[in-house]
Amino acid sequence: DQQVKQNSPSLSVQEGRISILNCDYTNSMFDYFLWYKKYPAEGPTFLISISSIKDKNEDGRFTVFLNKSAKHLSLHIVPSQPGDSAVYFCAAKSQGGGNKLTFGTGTQLKVEL
Amino acid sequence: EPEVTQTPSHQVTQMGQEVILRCVPISNHLYFYWYRQILGQKVEFLVSFYNNEISEKSEIFDDQFSVERPDGSNFTLKIRSTKLEDSAMYFCASTPPGGAQPQHFGDGTRLSIL
Numbered sequence: 001d002q003q004v005k006q007n008s009p010s011l012s013v014q015e016g017r018i019s020i021l022n023c024d025y026t027n028s029m030f031d032y033f034l035w036y037k038k039y040p041a042e043g044p045t046f047l048i049s050i051s052s053i054k055d056k057n058e059d060g061r062f063t064v065f066l067n068k069s070a071k072h073l074s075l076h077i078v079p080s081q082p083g084d085s086a087v088y089f090c091a092a093k094s095q096g097g098g099n100k101l102t103f104g105t106g107t108q109l110k111v112e113l
Numbered sequence: 114e115p116e117v118t119q120t121p122s123h124q125v126t127q128m129g130q131e132v133i134l135r136c137v138p139i140s141n142h143l144y145f146y147w148y149r150q151i152l153g154q155k156v157e158f159l160v161s162f163y164n165n166e167i168s169e170k171s172e173i174f175d176d177q178f179s180v181e182r183p184d185g186s187n188f189t190l191k192i193r194s195t196k197l198e199d200s201a202m203y204f205c206a207s208t209p210p211g212g213a214q215p216q217h218f219g220d221g222t223r224l225s226i227l
Contacts, residue, residue: 032213043117043204043218044156051213089156098169099144099208101216103156 003027004092006104013111019077021107023090026071030092034101035064035075038087047088048075052095080111115139117219119205125225126195134190134222136205145188146206146216147180149173156204162188192224200226 005024013019021035031052036044050057050064050073057064063076077084090104118137126132138145147159160170162180179191188207192199202223206216 034215036218041220043119043206043220046215046217049213049215091156093213099161099216100146100158100169100171101148101156102158105155 003030004090004102004104006088006090006107008107009105010108010110013080013109015082015111015113016079019075019080019084019109019111021075021077021088021090021109023073023075023104024071025073025090025092027092027094027102028071029094029096030102031095032093033064033066033073034091034093035062036089036091037084038089038106044089077109080109082111082113085109085111117205117207117217119203119219119222121222122220123223123225125227128197128226129194132192132195132224134192134203134205134224136188136190136219137186138188138205138207139209139217140186141209142207142217143210144168144208145180145182146208147190148204148206148218149201150204150221151198151201159190159203195224195226197226200224 034049035047038044048059048062066073087106089106091101120135145162150156160174161168177193181189202221204221206218208214
């Protein structure tokens with residue numbers, strides 16, 4: 001079951017630069033998308049979300065872009081900071097599918113000094 | 114900031130034994146969830162719970178699993194007869210009422226079946 005895919009298992013970025021994390025999905029019934037950050041030995045922490053009626057949502061250094069025709073979303077972090085180093089999960093909720101989230105496999109972001 | 118809390122942080126159990134994982138969701142939240150993450154794999158949905166009943170469950174959530182909200186604050190996941198393949202991180206989550214809301218997760222319980 002690969003309904004949500006994060007094709008890059010890892011990403012390395014210099015401090016101060018932009019981090020771009022990508023996510024693709026196959027289920028056209030998904031109508032709500034979320035990004036979570038996870039540190040080791042902690043649970044996923046909610047970062048930002050976007051509804052399928054929008055194509056962009058911004059919260060401070062974090063911006064999520066949604067391209068419905070391409071079934072693609074991305075998370076931009078500007079500027080990247082060392083504390084952003086974590087695993088980032090993309091997740092999606094299906095319209096009429098209850099509230100369950102379908103997660104991607106995650107991307108390990110490392111922000112280097 | 115209110116948090117979802119889970120206990121214990123690590124549970125070691127012999128195969129075939131029953132185990133209960135505990136969660137205290139955020140107090141004004143009405144929807145509760147359990148997910149699991151087997152080492153090296155993605156986070157997988159197990160079950161959602163609303164208004165004192167299961168609202169949705171996955172294929173993983175078979176007859177060996179059950180959930181309960183025994184006292185209005187705790188939300189538990191019971192595995193009746195554990196198997197080796199139940200070894201995983203188990204995450205509890207909750208959401209407030211209304212519309213599309215993000216799920217807030219606890220830090221998880223690491224379940225190790227021997």
